[in-house]
Amino acid sequence: MTVKTTLSFTDRHHRFLTDKVGQGVFASQSAAVAAALEQMIRDEEERELTLGAMADEIRARLDTPRADYVPGENAFATARARLQAAREA
Structure with a gap:
């Protein structure tokens, strides 16, 4: 469905x-705005x-036992x- 707006x-x-419309990059200004959206x-x-994904990784790392930690210098x-x-x- 297309909605007309101002x-x-x-x-x-x-x-x-x-x-951009003049260069032929977009068929119309509406098409350019739609592409941007x-x-x-x-x-x-x-x-x-x-x-x-970052939150999942952080949670997984929080669940890592201390014995499995890698020393900072290594x-x-x-x-x-x-x-x-x-x-x-």
Whole structure:
């Protein structure tokens, strides 16, 4: 379903929309706005998924027994060794 609405834009935004339509990037200003909204929806969905995954990882790590912790000095030992090797090369 399509809903007709009225939107107001700054001169800058209007000029940008008009230029993109004139360049053939979008069929109309409405199409450009719809594309921008679709991108915002995708960005929000990705953000929600990312935050959910981060929260799950944090919960999993909170459930890790202390005996399974990696000492801080060992946590990045491999990365430090690779960096040192790269510097010496």
